[in-house]
Amino acid sequence: MTSTRNEKKYFTPPIDPDVALPSLGNERISAGRFSSSEFMAREWTHLWRKVWNLGPRIEELRQAGDFVTHTLGKESFIFIRGTDEKIRGFYNVCQHRGNQLVPDRHCGSEKFLQCPFHAWTYNLDGSVKGIPGAEGFPLLRDGIPKSEMGLEPIEVDFWGGFVWFRLDEGGESLADFLGELTQQLAPYRLQDMRLLEYKTFLWDSNWKVACDAFNESYHFRGLHPQMLKWADENARIELMGDHSRMINRYGTTSSPYTGTTEIYPELKEWMVYNGMDPEAYQGAPEDVWKTKADFVRSIQDTESITAPYANMTDDQLTDVYHYFIFPGFAMNVFPEGINGFRYRPHESDPQKMYYDLIMLVHYPAGEELACEHAFFEEKVQYDKIADTPMSYIVTDVLQQDADNVSINQRGLNSDGFRGLYLGEQELRLRHFHKCVDRYLATD
Numbered sequence: 366m367t368s369t370r371n372e373k374k375y376f377t378p379p380i381d382p383d384v385a386l387p388s389l390g391n392e393r394i395s396a397g398r399f400s401s402s403e404f405m406a407r408e409w410t411h412l413w414r415k416v417w418n419l420g421p422r423i424e425e426l427r428q429a430g431d432f433v434t435h436t437l438g439k440e441s442f443i444f445i446r447g448t449d450e451k452i453r454g455f456y457n458v459c460q461h462r463g464n465q466l467v468p469d470r471h472c473g474s475e476k477f478l479q480c481p482f483h484a485w486t487y488n489l490d491g492s493v494k495g496i497p498g499a500e501g502f503p504l505l506r507d508g509i510p511k512s513e514m515g516l517e518p519i520e521v522d523f524w525g526g527f528v529w530f531r532l533d534e535g536g537e538s539l540a541d542f543l544g545e546l547t548q549q550l551a552p553y554r555l556q557d558m559r560l561l562e563y564k565t566f567l568w569d570s571n572w573k574v575a576c577d578a579f580n581e582s583y584h585f586r587g588l589h590p591q592m593l594k595w596a597d598e599n600a601r602i603e604l605m606g607d608h609s610r611m612i613n614r615y616g617t618t619s620s621p622y623t624g625t626t627e628i629y630p631e632l633k634e635w636m637v638y639n640g641m642d643p644e645a646y647q648g649a650p651e652d653v654w655k656t657k658a659d660f661v662r663s664i665q666d667t668e669s670i671t672a673p674y675a676n677m678t679d680d681q682l683t684d685v686y687h688y689f690i691f692p693g694f695a696m697n698v699f700p701e702g703i704n705g706f707r708y709r710p711h712e713s714d715p716q717k718m719y720y721d722l723i724m725l726v727h728y729p730a731g732e733e734l735a736c737e738h739a740f741f742e743e744k745v746q747y748d749k750i751a752d753t754p755m756s757y758i759v760t761d762v763l764q765q766d767a768d769n770v771s772i773n774q775r776g777l778n779s780d781g782f783r784g785l786y787l788g789e790q791e792l793r794l795r796h797f798h799k800c801v802d803r804y805l806a807t808d
């Protein structure tokens with residue numbers, strides 16, 4: 366797929382802060398949904414099996430035979446590129462005795478897949494290739510009925526450089542499922558970005574605890590107080606079908622720092638992180654973002670610049686467009702790349718989840734992928750595990766979010782908690798839980 370350097374056909378609309386948000390009610394949301402096994406089981410059959418789910422990056426499957434495994438709840442899948450170049454998805458299970466065909470968390474490149482138990486083999490298109498001692502299976506004496514013996518396929522489609530998959534057939538196409546998101550995000554050219562960081566963490570919380578934690582900026586003041594020195598805590602919010610977005614300005618200040626003259630170290634660091642010289646800055650702290658717009662406009666047409674700045678309005682250069690793609694993927698979108706957060710349910714425990722940090726960037730032309738997917742079951746220090754040196758203003762925030770989810774889960778389990786009491790800045794959470802409830806209420 367080739368992309369033009371700039372796609373001006375679509376543009377990302379701003380959110381008009383004067384448009385009134387819908388009223389979705391004020392009742393408390395009970396916390397049982399974060400710990401109930403019954404709720405988790407119904408989510409699996411009525412939600413996760415029905416929606417389009419975010420799978421691997423297409424760039425992980427570059428050549429025929431390249432494969433990756435990916436888990437969602439109790440299931441493991443294999444995504445593999447065939448000799449016909451097509452990418453397919455299968456349940457990761459051998460049709461002989463149900464052994465997992467490829468152990469979880471594996472990727473590689475093979476001419477065919479061989480089950481480690483009795484060595485049945487499968488072609489890259491999922492059809493059975495060989496059965497050792499086939500003559501010993503009476504049912505196979507007339508030949509192997511290949512259509513019956515192949516791997517169980519799942520539906521796949523592609524958008525934004527990602528493989529998407531769905532378990533239960535029927536329902537809307539991926540394009541309809543994503544709706545206006547595809548046009549809104551087209552200027553960023555996600556399909557041309559490449560993996561910078563890809564890490565999976567086992568977290569001690571329900572997957573929805575993490576969704577909620579990342580879908581509002583009301584928590585800046587409590588959990589990330591340092592962000593008040595370099596970001597606007599108040600988000601503009603918009604609901605988009607089952608999805609939603611919010612926009613926060615970076616390169617500015619929130620109360621109590623607004624109106625002061627001091628450029629705090631964190632704000633200077635934000636400027637350095639964005640290629641600017643803080644010592645040359647003369648203006649007020651809350652206006653720093655304007656300087657980034659001027660800076661970017663001065664360099665955006667340079668040949669070495671791969672970020673699609675020319676597609677962007679000034680506020681897209683500095684404001685964080687945070688998109689939530691229901692039910693389990695959120696991303697902070699910048700012209701230079703995305704910080705993506707995928708939330709996956711655990712295989713059996715409603716109070717555990719897998720959190721995938723997926724950072725993509727527009728690599729400089731000619732540079733190649735050097736990122737490997739890593740897994741962490743223990744608590745980590747982000748600044749110690751990042752493959753690429755990351756600014757402390759980024760790792761501090763990631764760390765604070767990661768450290769809090771289990772604390773939130775513990776409280777949600779308390780008999781003394783009366784249910785979530787949400788404000789207007791948390792409207793996306795209420796919307797999210799209503800969407801989950803709608804899926805779970807279907808027959």
Ligand code: FES
Pocket residue numbers: 459460461462463464480481482483484485
């Ligand atoms: S279970 Fe796979 S070959 Fe027997």
Ligand SMILES: [Fe+2]
Pocket residue numbers: 578579584588589762766
């Ligand atoms: Fe946060």
